[in-house]
Amino acid sequence: MPKNQLIEYFFLKKRVPAFLYKYSRLNLIHRRHNTKGDHLTFNYFYQNEILYCLMQFLIDGIKQIISVSDDEAQLLKQLFTEKHIKKGEHFLIEGQVCRSVALIKSGLVRYYINDDGNEGTYYFGSEGDFVCDYESFLPQAPTNKNIQALEDTSLYVISHDGLQQLYKGLKEGERLGRLAIEQIFVHNIQQLSSFYKDSPEVRYQRFLSTYSDISQRVPQYYIASYVGIKPQSLSRIRKRATGQH
Numbered sequence: 717m718p719k720n721q722l723i724e725y726f727f728l729k730k731r732v733p734a735f736l737y738k739y740s741r742l743n744l745i746h747r748r749h750n751t752k753g754d755h756l757t758f759n760y761f762y763q764n765e766i767l768y769c770l771m772q773f774l775i776d777g778i779k780q781i782i783s784v785s786d787d788e789a790q791l792l793k794q795l796f797t798e799k800h801i802k803k804g805e806h807f808l809i810e811g812q813v814c815r816s817v818a819l820i821k822s823g824l825v826r827y828y829i830n831d832d833g834n835e836g837t838y839y840f841g842s843e844g845d846f847v848c849d850y851e852s853f854l855p856q857a858p859t860n861k862n863i864q865a866l867e868d869t870s871l872y873v874i875s876h877d878g879l880q881q882l883y884k885g886l887k888e889g890e891r892l893g894r895l896a897i898e899q900i901f902v903h904n905i906q907q908l909s910s911f912y913k914d915s916p917e918v919r920y921q922r923f924l925s926t927y928s929d930i931s932q933r934v935p936q937y938y939i940a941s942y943v944g945i946k947p948q949s950l951s952r953i954r955k956r957a958t959g960q961h
Contacts, residue, residue, distance in 0.1 A: 774872045782888035791885045795878040799871045807863040814852035816873045820845050823869025828862050837941035842930045846896040919943045920953050
Protein backbone atom coordinates (compact mmCIF):
# COMPACT_ATOMS: atom_id res chain seq x y z
CA MET A 717 0.00 0.00 0.00
CA PRO A 718 1.44 3.46 -0.91
CA LYS A 719 2.71 5.56 2.00
CA ASN A 720 0.07 8.29 1.61
CA GLN A 721 -2.71 5.68 1.79
CA LEU A 722 -1.21 4.21 4.96
CA ILE A 723 -1.15 7.64 6.60
CA GLU A 724 -4.75 8.24 5.57
CA TYR A 725 -5.68 4.84 7.07
CA PHE A 726 -4.10 5.86 10.36
CA PHE A 727 -6.06 9.09 10.53
CA LEU A 728 -9.35 7.38 9.75
CA LYS A 729 -8.77 4.65 12.33
CA LYS A 730 -7.71 7.05 15.07
CA ARG A 731 -10.47 9.53 14.24
CA VAL A 732 -8.03 12.42 14.10
CA PRO A 733 -9.61 15.64 12.68
CA ALA A 734 -9.42 15.67 8.89
CA PHE A 735 -7.40 18.87 8.68
CA LEU A 736 -4.47 17.14 10.41
CA TYR A 737 -4.14 14.76 7.48
CA LYS A 738 -3.46 17.68 5.16
CA TYR A 739 -0.51 18.85 7.24
CA SER A 740 0.83 15.53 8.47
CA ARG A 741 4.53 14.66 8.02
CA LEU A 742 4.09 11.33 9.79
CA ASN A 743 6.44 8.50 9.01
CA LEU A 744 5.06 5.03 9.40
CA ILE A 745 7.00 3.02 11.95
CA HIS A 746 6.40 -0.51 10.73
CA ARG A 747 3.83 -2.96 9.37
CA ARG A 748 2.85 -6.27 10.90
CA HIS A 749 1.59 -9.32 9.01
CA ASN A 750 -0.54 -12.13 10.36
CA THR A 751 -2.84 -14.85 9.04
CA LYS A 752 -5.84 -12.49 8.81
CA GLY A 753 -4.08 -10.16 6.44
CA ASP A 754 -2.26 -6.88 6.51
CA HIS A 755 -2.60 -4.86 9.70
CA LEU A 756 -1.03 -1.61 10.67
CA THR A 757 0.74 -1.11 13.94
CA PHE A 758 2.24 2.17 15.12
CA ASN A 759 4.71 2.33 17.97
CA TYR A 760 3.68 5.84 18.95
CA PHE A 761 2.20 9.09 17.67
CA TYR A 762 4.70 11.89 18.10
CA GLN A 763 3.31 14.70 20.25
CA ASN A 764 5.50 17.20 18.43
CA GLU A 765 3.88 16.13 15.17
CA ILE A 766 0.43 16.79 16.57
CA LEU A 767 1.53 20.24 17.73
CA TYR A 768 3.00 20.97 14.32
CA CYS A 769 -0.25 20.05 12.55
CA LEU A 770 -2.42 22.10 14.90
CA MET A 771 -0.22 25.17 14.74
CA GLN A 772 0.02 24.98 10.95
CA PHE A 773 -3.78 25.01 10.81
CA LEU A 774 -3.77 28.17 12.94
CA ILE A 775 -1.11 29.87 10.83
CA ASP A 776 -2.94 29.10 7.58
CA GLY A 777 -6.13 30.51 9.05
CA ILE A 778 -4.42 33.77 10.00
CA LYS A 779 -2.72 33.97 6.60
CA GLN A 780 -6.19 34.24 5.07
CA ILE A 781 -6.54 37.54 6.95
CA ILE A 782 -3.03 39.04 6.88
CA SER A 783 0.37 38.24 5.38
CA VAL A 784 2.67 36.33 7.74
CA SER A 785 6.42 35.80 7.33
CA ASP A 786 8.21 32.67 8.56
CA ASP A 787 9.59 34.53 11.58
CA GLU A 788 6.15 35.91 12.39
CA ALA A 789 4.67 32.41 12.12
CA GLN A 790 7.10 31.24 14.79
CA LEU A 791 5.97 34.08 17.06
CA LEU A 792 2.32 33.13 16.55
CA LYS A 793 3.09 29.55 17.54
CA GLN A 794 4.64 30.81 20.76
CA LEU A 795 1.79 33.17 21.65
CA PHE A 796 -1.21 30.92 20.93
CA THR A 797 -2.20 27.88 22.99
CA GLU A 798 -4.93 25.33 22.40
CA LYS A 799 -7.97 25.14 24.67
CA HIS A 800 -10.91 22.72 24.69
CA ILE A 801 -14.39 23.51 25.97
CA LYS A 802 -17.04 20.83 26.35
CA LYS A 803 -20.60 21.32 25.17
CA GLY A 804 -22.48 23.47 27.69
CA GLU A 805 -19.34 24.92 29.28
CA HIS A 806 -18.46 28.61 29.08
CA PHE A 807 -15.58 30.51 27.56
CA LEU A 808 -16.75 33.57 29.52
CA ILE A 809 -19.30 34.12 32.31
CA GLU A 810 -20.96 37.34 33.41
CA GLY A 811 -18.88 39.07 36.07
CA GLN A 812 -15.57 37.71 34.82
CA VAL A 813 -12.94 39.75 32.99
CA CYS A 814 -12.33 38.58 29.42
CA ARG A 815 -8.57 37.99 29.43
CA SER A 816 -8.10 36.33 26.04
CA VAL A 817 -9.07 36.26 22.39
CA ALA A 818 -9.63 32.91 20.69
CA LEU A 819 -9.95 31.56 17.17
CA ILE A 820 -12.33 28.62 16.75
CA LYS A 821 -10.67 25.56 15.28
CA SER A 822 -13.77 23.39 15.56
CA GLY A 823 -17.10 23.72 17.32
CA LEU A 824 -19.81 26.29 17.92
CA VAL A 825 -20.43 29.00 20.53
CA ARG A 826 -23.19 31.47 21.32
CA TYR A 827 -23.07 34.89 22.96
CA TYR A 828 -25.93 35.80 25.29
CA ILE A 829 -27.04 38.20 28.00
CA ASN A 830 -28.89 36.99 31.09
CA ASP A 831 -31.67 39.44 32.00
CA ASP A 832 -33.25 38.22 35.27
CA GLY A 833 -33.21 34.64 34.07
CA ASN A 834 -34.21 35.44 30.48
CA GLU A 835 -31.37 34.64 28.11
CA GLY A 836 -31.04 36.79 25.00
CA THR A 837 -28.77 35.23 22.37
CA TYR A 838 -27.24 37.79 20.02
CA TYR A 839 -24.34 36.12 18.21
CA PHE A 840 -22.98 32.73 17.12
CA GLY A 841 -19.40 31.80 16.31
CA SER A 842 -18.14 28.74 14.44
CA GLU A 843 -15.00 27.48 12.72
CA GLY A 844 -12.68 30.31 11.70
CA ASP A 845 -14.43 32.95 13.84
CA PHE A 846 -12.82 34.93 16.64
CA VAL A 847 -14.23 34.65 20.17
CA CYS A 848 -14.02 37.55 22.63
CA ASP A 849 -16.05 40.17 24.51
CA TYR A 850 -14.12 43.25 23.49
CA GLU A 851 -16.07 45.55 25.82
CA SER A 852 -14.48 43.58 28.64
CA PHE A 853 -11.20 42.62 26.96
CA LEU A 854 -9.97 46.05 25.88
CA PRO A 855 -10.34 47.85 29.27
CA GLN A 856 -9.92 44.58 31.23
CA ALA A 857 -13.21 45.19 33.03
CA PRO A 858 -15.91 42.71 34.20
CA THR A 859 -18.32 41.61 31.50
CA ASN A 860 -22.12 41.49 31.51
CA LYS A 861 -22.14 38.85 28.77
CA ASN A 862 -21.73 35.09 28.49
CA ILE A 863 -20.07 32.95 25.81
CA GLN A 864 -21.10 29.28 25.85
CA ALA A 865 -20.09 26.26 23.77
CA LEU A 866 -23.03 24.64 21.96
CA GLU A 867 -20.77 21.80 20.84
CA ASP A 868 -17.46 20.42 22.05
CA THR A 869 -15.21 23.25 20.90
CA SER A 870 -11.47 23.59 20.29
CA LEU A 871 -9.90 27.03 20.33
CA TYR A 872 -6.57 28.73 19.73
CA VAL A 873 -6.22 31.24 22.57
CA ILE A 874 -4.00 34.29 23.04
CA SER A 875 -3.87 36.32 26.25
CA HIS A 876 -4.25 40.08 26.58
CA ASP A 877 -0.48 40.43 27.13
CA GLY A 878 0.21 38.05 24.25
CA LEU A 879 -1.90 40.17 21.94
CA GLN A 880 0.19 43.23 22.81
CA GLN A 881 3.29 41.22 21.83
CA LEU A 882 1.55 40.21 18.61
CA TYR A 883 0.86 43.87 17.78
CA LYS A 884 4.56 44.67 18.21
CA GLY A 885 5.97 41.53 16.58
CA LEU A 886 3.80 41.27 13.45
CA LYS A 887 3.96 43.85 10.70
CA GLU A 888 0.18 43.56 10.24
CA GLY A 889 -0.57 42.59 13.84
CA GLU A 890 -2.70 45.62 14.59
CA ARG A 891 -4.71 45.00 11.42
CA LEU A 892 -5.39 41.44 12.56
CA GLY A 893 -6.61 42.73 15.93
CA ARG A 894 -8.79 45.37 14.32
CA LEU A 895 -10.42 42.89 11.94
CA ALA A 896 -11.08 40.48 14.81
CA ILE A 897 -12.90 43.24 16.70
CA GLU A 898 -14.83 44.39 13.64
CA GLN A 899 -16.09 40.88 12.91
CA ILE A 900 -18.19 40.80 16.08
CA PHE A 901 -18.76 44.54 16.58
CA VAL A 902 -20.30 45.17 13.16
CA HIS A 903 -22.62 42.19 13.51
CA ASN A 904 -23.78 43.33 16.96
CA ILE A 905 -24.66 46.78 15.61
CA GLN A 906 -26.63 45.19 12.78
CA GLN A 907 -28.42 42.86 15.19
CA LEU A 908 -29.37 45.74 17.51
CA SER A 909 -30.66 47.79 14.60
CA SER A 910 -32.68 44.83 13.33
CA PHE A 911 -34.54 44.50 16.65
CA TYR A 912 -35.84 48.06 16.25
CA LYS A 913 -36.78 48.09 12.58
CA ASP A 914 -37.38 44.50 11.40
CA SER A 915 -40.22 42.06 11.97
CA PRO A 916 -39.51 38.62 13.51
CA GLU A 917 -39.94 37.09 10.05
CA VAL A 918 -37.23 39.36 8.64
CA ARG A 919 -34.91 38.68 11.58
CA TYR A 920 -35.36 34.93 11.08
CA GLN A 921 -34.52 35.23 7.40
CA ARG A 922 -31.49 37.33 8.36
CA PHE A 923 -30.39 34.52 10.69
CA LEU A 924 -30.70 31.97 7.88
CA SER A 925 -28.73 34.24 5.57
CA THR A 926 -26.01 35.10 8.09
CA TYR A 927 -25.64 31.60 9.52
CA SER A 928 -26.58 29.41 6.58
CA ASP A 929 -23.61 27.12 7.26
CA ILE A 930 -24.56 26.41 10.90
CA SER A 931 -28.35 26.85 11.01
CA GLN A 932 -28.85 23.08 11.29
CA ARG A 933 -26.42 22.90 14.23
CA VAL A 934 -28.13 25.53 16.39
CA PRO A 935 -31.02 24.32 18.63
CA GLN A 936 -34.35 25.95 17.75
CA TYR A 937 -34.78 27.61 21.16
CA TYR A 938 -31.49 29.47 20.69
CA ILE A 939 -32.57 30.56 17.22
CA ALA A 940 -35.83 31.82 18.76
CA SER A 941 -33.81 33.69 21.38
CA TYR A 942 -31.67 35.24 18.64
CA VAL A 943 -34.75 36.33 16.69
CA GLY A 944 -36.31 37.67 19.91
CA ILE A 945 -39.41 35.50 20.07
CA LYS A 946 -40.71 32.40 21.83
CA PRO A 947 -39.99 28.95 20.31
CA GLN A 948 -43.70 28.52 19.52
CA SER A 949 -43.68 31.73 17.49
CA LEU A 950 -40.60 30.57 15.62
CA SER A 951 -42.37 27.33 14.73
CA ARG A 952 -45.25 29.31 13.21
CA ILE A 953 -42.83 31.49 11.21
CA ARG A 954 -41.02 28.42 9.90
CA LYS A 955 -44.32 26.78 8.89
CA ARG A 956 -45.42 29.90 7.01
CA ALA A 957 -42.03 30.11 5.30
CA THR A 958 -42.26 26.45 4.31
CA GLY A 959 -45.81 26.93 2.98
CA GLN A 960 -44.64 29.71 0.67
CA HIS A 961 -42.27 27.37 -1.18
